[in-house]
Amino acid sequence: MAQRDRTAVEPRLALSGITKIYPTVIANDNVNLKVYPGEIHAVLGENGAGKSTLMKIIYGVTKPDRGEIIWQGKPVEIARPAEARRLGIGMVFQHFSLFETLTVAQNIALGVDQEFDLEKLSAQISEVSHNYGLPLDPKRMVHSLSVGERQRVEIVRCLLQKPRLLIMDEPTSVLTPQAVRTLFDTLRRLAQEGCSILYISHKLEEIRELCHSATVMRGGRVTAEADPQQETASSLARMMIGRELPVCEHGTARQGGAARLVISGLSRPADDPFGTDLRDINLQVNGGEIVGIAGISGNGQQELLLTLSGERPLNRRDAAAIKIDGHDVGHLGASARRDLGLTFVPEERLGRGAVPPMSLSENSLLTGHRSGMVRFGLIKANKVKEFAEKCVKNFDVRCGGVHAAAKSLSGGNLQKFIVGREILQKPNVLIAAQPTWGVDVGAAAVIRQELIDLRNQGLAVLVISEELEELFEICDRIVVIANGRLSPIKATADTNMEEIGMWMSGLFPEEREQPVVRESGHA
Amino acid sequence: MDYSRRNGNSRWSVNLAMLKIEPRPQPSRLMGYLSPLIAVGLTLVTGIIFSILVGLNPLSAFYAFFIAPIDDLYGLGELGVKAAPLMLIAVGLAIGFRSNVWNIGAEGQLTFGAICGGGLALYFYQVEGAWVMPLIILAGAIGGMLWASIPAFLRTRFNTNEILVSLMLNYVAIFLLSYLVHDPWRDPDGFNFPESRLFSDSALLPIVLQGTRLHLGLVIAVIAVVLGWVFVRKSFVGYQMQVAGLADLAALYAGFKRKSMVWIGLLVGGAAAGVAGVCEVAGPIGQLLPSVSPGYGYAAIIVAFVGRLHPVGILFASLLMSLLYLGGEAAQMDLGLPSAITGVFQGVLLFYLLAADLFINFKLKLTTPVAKAAAREALP
DSSP states (O other): OOSOOGGGSOOSEEEEEEEEEOSSOEEEEEEEEEEOTTOEEEEEOOTTSSHHHHHHHHTTSSOOSEEEEEETTEEEOOOSHHHHHHHTEEEEOSSOOOOTTSBHHHHHHHTOOSOOOHHHHHHHHHHHHHHTTOOOOTTSBGGGSOHHHHHHHHHHHHHHTOOSEEEEESGGGGSOHHHHHHHHHHHHHHHHTTOEEEEEEOOHHHHHHHOSEEEEEETTEEEEEEOGGGSOHHHHHHHHHSSOOOOOOOOOOOSOOOEEEEEEEEEEOOSSTTSOOEEEEEEEEETTEEEEEEOOTTSSHHHHHHHHHTSSOOOGGGGGGEEETTEEOTTOOHHHHHHTTEEEEOSOTBTTTBOTTSBHHHHHHHHHTTTTTEETTEEOHHHHHHHHHHHHHHTTOOSSOTTSBGGGSOHHHHHHHHHHHHHHTOOSEEEEESTTTTOOHHHHHHHHHHHHHHHHTTOEEEEEOSOHHHHHHHOSEEEEEETTEEOOOEEGGGOOHHHHHHHHTTOOOOSSSOOOOOOTTOO | OOOOTTOOOOOOOEEETTEEEEEOSSOOHHHHHHHHHHHHHHHHHHHHHHHHHTTOOHHHHHIIIIIGGGSSHHHHHHHHHHHHHHHHHHHHHHHHHHTTOOOOOHHHHHHHHHHHHHHHHHHTTTOOOTTHHHHHHHHHHHHHHHHHHHHHHHHHHHOOOHHHHHHHHHHHHHHHHHHHHHTTTOOTTSTTOSOOOBOOGGGSOOBSSTTSOOBHHHHHHHHHHHHHHHHHHHBHHHHHHHHHHHOHHHHHHHTOOHHHHHHHHHHHHHHHHHHHHHHHIIIIIOBOOSOOOSSHHHHHHHHHHHTTTOHHHHHHHHHHHHHHHHHHHHIIIIIOOOTHHHHHHHHHHHHHHHHHHHHHHEEEEEOOHHHHHHHHHTOO
């Protein structure tokens, strides 16, 4: 499959000389790309390299300023996604385009261009999602789904249309190793059926394993074309970032730090009938260590994070279930917990971690106002600007200055800014959800190193992530959340990905009772 | 800080036959500031076309409507008299609007403020003293806040829609005033007219410009503009309300208290409207009548949006709206046009403003049928 005679086959899609110029940046500069039938073709590049713009052009979301799109030998103009879909192009976006107030089936129905019967469609969804190992309940409301589950909706939506070119924008960042395997099987099967796949990622090992060919982009241009199976991860990384990949210095954790974040006996029924009940959660994070919570999305992470951050506080009588530096905080709101030295990096960047139309300066004020930015109820504009500038500089946030609107930044750069903002406040306890999701390798290494540095300064760091590699890279101890309960905790050195991966499906030893194995995602 | 609220990063687009509306990636800031001026220009053009259609000389109609009312000192004073309540109410409303608290009940809050302040003035009708007038204004502010606290309480406690509640309360307040001046508070020497007694001089607002009716209310309104500017641009509470207006989840994430913002938004608007109401009855009117406002509470909503929810913009917008009121009155007298002319112009102005805003955030594109055909052709 991989080594076909390319000259004999007509490319399914060929781009030639695609150029897209935005007022401030050239997103694509004379890009050429060919994808053959049945080929899994990787597009590699850092944030802002122009991968997403290129994919949007193919999918008809954006119009190129110059250049030609040739679909199966015929030049086409794709003015709208509906036209792309008619041609047989499907796309799974990195940022999902789902309506939260509708069910899974209704959302998928919206993308169906012909007439449909919702009942039949639901049955189809269940069938396709099961066949491809992505269980989904068509009747669930999207707002109750986690990021990982929302991605499944997007994937299934595309699969239903039997695409001939499938564009996947960083699809594996929210999946367990086992689920990644399943997804790869799915993609390989699709490719064998003749579907072409454009696979955007910066996970070099995955690309080496999965893809038949790769196009590397940097600064809007194609800088290399490679056969990933002939390259090493580090040679691909060099092509991608133009230098050697930075490595995190982990070191050993200091022993005997005081307990800074203590969760004891936390149980909480979900608000949402489709949510996950938290059941008897006990966890202690000491100063000077990073504890990681692994798990497939939708197993209680959202509920736990909202409870820990104070966005959904507990009742007063449960105040002692969460302690920060010895204070009972369970009943306190987010603001009061932050006053005690908690900072928090949420999963959603735009709209939760940052206000989209506000500038980076104004977004620093959102949680940074405790660092002397407000006096007598008035904002000290120069302090705010100083803080934002420091954050942009220290965390290498690529933007048009601190006056740039948050929504104008790429996902990874905004994430660097938010992580930076939460770190610069000198917290005692930092909770980070998916700290490097969608962030390119270079920036992810910077963020991980910052988290490790915080640990070395004696902070307690709790990381909730669905990326196991990341947890194994930075965490001192690791625990799994499944079905709203925590597994036993293990020192990272005493466990391995296979064991944690197994636990993620709910199969972990337990003192009191045998856990009820339930499929995640309520299938 | 002029954020276009309707411009989410929506990926949708609307198809209208061959025309297509699609969101602009980066709405122009400059056009954001210019759109009120464009709207005013188009309103004028519409006015000229309209006057030609009804057989008037457009130039003399324009003069009669926009120039004659303010070509002397008295006219300018009248401009201030009408601008004052509009400015004051709009500044108060804008603070709520910025955090998505939609108080449509300024007319009722104005009326209830007038009832409280006016009631106190009637109670003190034989009392002389410099403290009477400030006390009455305070009563007006408290009255407006009380009336606004009803939708605030219902929204924060039962999650009712403040638009409906505040709007319906307008009618309650207006009929309450009507009842009071028809019966309990009717002037005993007033030949059964539905009017209260005239207030004592101590209760009346002083005139600030001799030879006109311009009263202290304008000074209060200008002070409110300055305070409003400080609140919006400089205060942390103002910032929090802006965040809540733009991204509810971000406000929750940062731990800002949404309920107190609903309260602040409604109470500030209510206080401003209440003061505006009491300034009307203790200013140009001098007594309680069955109706104390020619719709200032509604017109102020337009003023707030024409002024881009920004206090300085509101200052200019209120002068414009006031001129529309004066011009409408002049048009009735000099041109023999019906009184609805004021409302027509207000509506036309708001229409053009919303239209201009739409084109700032979205662009109109002709869809090319060629591209579609090409795409279809490519299908086997």
